[in-house]
Amino acid sequence: MEESTPEKPETPVIVHVNKAKNVLKKLQSEMKDIAPDGLDDEDIINLRKKLVYECEKTFVDSEWRQKMYPLLWINAFYNTIFVYRGAWKLNQGLKQSEKEGYKTFVKKAKSYLLRLSKTYPDLSYSVFNSIGDIHRYSSEILKDSEELKYAIKYYGYAVKENLENGHPFNQLGLLLKANSTWKSVIMFLRAGISAEPYSKAVENLNLIKSEYFEKLHEISMEYMLEMFNPFSRILLDGSKKKWIEHLKAELEEDKPNYRMILESFAVIVLGSLNAMVNDRGNDDRQRYLITAIAEDFKLLFKEFGDILRNSPVEDRIKKRFREARARRKAKNAEDSDDDEEDDEEYKLFSDEEKEESEEEDEESDSVEINSSLDPVLPLLSLLIEWYHFIDFYLISKRPSVALRMTLQTMSQLIIDTTNKYIDHLQLPPSTTSSTKVIWLLKTPGMSLPESFYHQLIPILLKSAETWNSFPIYFERYYKPLGKNHDLSTMREMARLQLEHSTTDDTTTFLPTYYLLEADVIRTRLYVVKALVADKANLLISKSTMRKFDKLKSKDQDARTAVRYLEEKTKSGEIKLLIEDFDRSLEASEAFLSSLENLENVSLLILSNGNQALQKYPDSVIAKEGVDKFFTRYSAMKRRK
Structure with missing residues (x-):
């Protein structure tokens, strides 16, 4: 027995x-x-x-x-x-x-x-x-x-x-539906394009009735909802044409309603991204929507620029005066104590948008700060966010020549427009995440002061160096990545963005397994997500998890990474190594020794930075900086 x-x-x-x-x-x-x-x-x-x-x-x-x-x-x-x-x-x-x-x-x-x-x-x-x-x-x-x-x-x-979860955006949409219907639409659309989208966001969106909207809002809703229907270029062209006609009519008014224009356009932009996510397999829909939205952006930048250039000189002088006051007020607010600053910050989460008006000496009228907002600033912020989403969305695809030319035009528009405001932007970018949160909740944010956008735009452009289509970097002015001859690593990264014709092993090598170091997961979580989506064999060590346990209480990026790791290790999409070693090389060797057969097996350690691919002597283990790796990885995906 x-x-x-x-x-x-x-x-x-x-x-x-x-x-x-x-x-x-x-x-x-x-x-x-x-x-x-x-x-x-x-x-x-x-x-x-x-x-x-x-x-x-x-x-x-x-x-x-x-x-x-x-x-x-x-x-x-x-x-x-x-x-x-x-x-x-x-x-x-x-x-x-x-x-x-x-x-x-x-x-x-x-x-x-x-x-x-x-x-x-x-x-x-x-x-x-x-x-x-x-x-x-x-x-x-x-x-x-x-x-x-x-x-x-x-x-x-x-x-x-947690900026990546769509649930709270959906809850905000439900709350605002009765009294702030247009904000509710924005929140449902944000819930649908989060990294962890809320599954019923679009369903909730369809429950909103548009008959009580202003005409331009109503037309933009029709255009946006048509994007979700079975793809028809003819029907979409008709909806787009109708929207453009009403848009131009509003722009021709003596005092165009910028708030209504940008609110309408924000819904169209966010709606197009939702439609692409909901129908990933339809390349025709994706190409159409990217091209159509790019055309709309170019039209609005031109129209806004023409209106501002043609405004009376006196109005422009007054506008600059109000901008200077707004900057002084923002500077004074920054000097206040932390508690007061925190309370003020979250007033922006409330449904009521109360902005204090300033009295001008010897002037009969008082002007609220938001009345002087340059509409190009929220439009530029929306463009950067749209481009970032499209760039990440196209990682595993190979865009056509026409689509790449469209994206190149849009990246140049971002550079040229941003550089016009370079003297006002707060550089280096702020480290606080509150500014981006306020933007997500207040899009297009026409009630916010210009000083807010001077903080926001550099924050949104932080990710520009990681863009796969046409990366951008900052050295006094924003420029296409790789054109500064003093930055050889950036130049090399830009070169690798091009279609590769070489068959060199350092370009085409993809391993059987990836070992992820802690900094890679914390600062380049989008790379990890792309590899998970590609069903790659990903490994993390126990020492990496210990590092996150120490960091997560004080680091937002670490908390986001921990939540993602817990979910993916539980589902088996990322494997937690049994062996406990502090060094990545030792952990890799221990893992390989546990395998029965090493034939055709290779392992790549992904570390932080732009380090070139290095293979260890007499070993199937290699090491590479995550930025260098992801650049060539994305290019290889486009060639397939």
């Missing part, structure tokens, strides 16, 4: 996981068909406390923390709110005692969740979404507009914590 293998003793975390699940079953049983007045039952209160306690005990393990938080939120908080919400719907309101009980509960819930996010910063994104949900439900149940503002605020915090 064979000896039975003794069972492995449960770790303390697993013990608490199982206890939490047992408590959960009892709590769910007690909560079944309960009314609000039954929530004060001592058994329910004690079971909820036990569930919170057991979940907290599992949070010491970062992996279990991400798994157990949803269980904690739904069963300890959301289900109780759901009981109140159900009674509110059934009875068309709550009794006064029920209303007071609800207020007390959500106040305690919010306080607890905020403390939790401070203890475990990697839960901040989930916590802010939960608090946003609490205030969203409260705005319905309590009929309180302040609750709506708080909901918008906390969903804004969630966006700041």
Whole structure:
């Protein structure tokens, strides 16, 4: 008789996981068909406390923390709110005692969740979404507009914590649908083109009725929605022509409504990106949309430029005077203390857009800062964002000559327009992520001061050196990458962007396995995502994960990377090495030694920077800088 293998003793975390699940079953049983007045039952209160306690005990393990938080939120908080919400719907309101009980509960819930996010910063994104949900439900149940503002605020915090997830954008779209319909459209479109898109964003978009929009808004909605229909060049041409006619009519007015023009165009641009994502296999649709949007950008830049050039000299002098005041005001705001700065920053998340007006000496009229906004600045910001998305989207494709010429024209338009404002831009770019968050939430941001765009444009152009189509770099002026003879590495990168004709091994070599170093994952996550999409064999070491554990509490990029790694290691798309070595070479050698057969096997260590491909002597291991690698990798994909 064979000896039975003794069972492995449960770790303390697993013990608490199982206890939490047992408590959960009892709590769910007690909560079944309960009314609000039954929530004060001592058994329910004690079971909820036990569930919170057991979940907290599992949070010491970062992996279990991400798994157990949803269980904690739904069963300890959301289900109780759901009981109140159900009674509110059934009875068309709550009794006064029920209303007071609800207020007390959500106040305690919010306080607890905020403390939790401070203890475990990697839960901040989930916590802010939960608090946003609490205030969203409260705005319905309590009929309180302040609750709506708080909901918008906390969903804004969630966006700041994780720019790549479409969920909070979708929630904002739902909140704004009743009172700010056009903003709601923008939010749904943003939810659909996030790196982690919200699957029902376009479905929610289709529920919005456009009959009450202003005419240009209505026409732009029709044009945008036509992009999602089965591809027909004739129908799209018709919608585009109709939109252009109404656009030109507005531009010919004595005082064109720039806000309406840019809001309409922002929806068309973001809608085109959504349509491309939804129908990746249709190259005809993609080519049409890229070319059509490029033409629209060129038209608007020309029209805006002509209008500004033809404006009276006196108006232009006054405009520059107001710009100078705006810059002084922005500079004074920067000198204020951190707490005040943080509060001011998040006023931009609210639905109300209140801008202080400035009184001018000996002038009868006062002018708000946003009235002097040069419309070219938000248009340029929108162009840079569009180009970045298109460039990444085309990584694995081989654009036609005509499409490459279109992209080259647009990259030159970015360079030429940016350089006109070079004396006002804040260089080097700001390191804060708040500016980009505000742009994502406020697109096209016509209520924002020009000083905001002087911060935003350099931030958006940070990624220009990584563009595959036509990279751009900054050395006093923005220029096409590789034209500065003093920057040999950049020149080499630009050369590699061209179609390769060489068959040299250093150009065509692609390994069987990739080992990713920590800095590559943190600063070049888009490269990792491209390799995952290409079903490459990706490896990470335990030492890399330890580095992220140290960084994630204070580094937004590290937190984003950790979330992505946890998801992909769980799905098996990225493999975590069993061997524990600090050096990448040692980890690679240990992994290869575990393989049964090394025939036709190779491994590439991807490190940070632009280091040329280096093969270790007498080894199947090589090392290369991620920028150098991704440049040739993208070019090889285009040649296929």
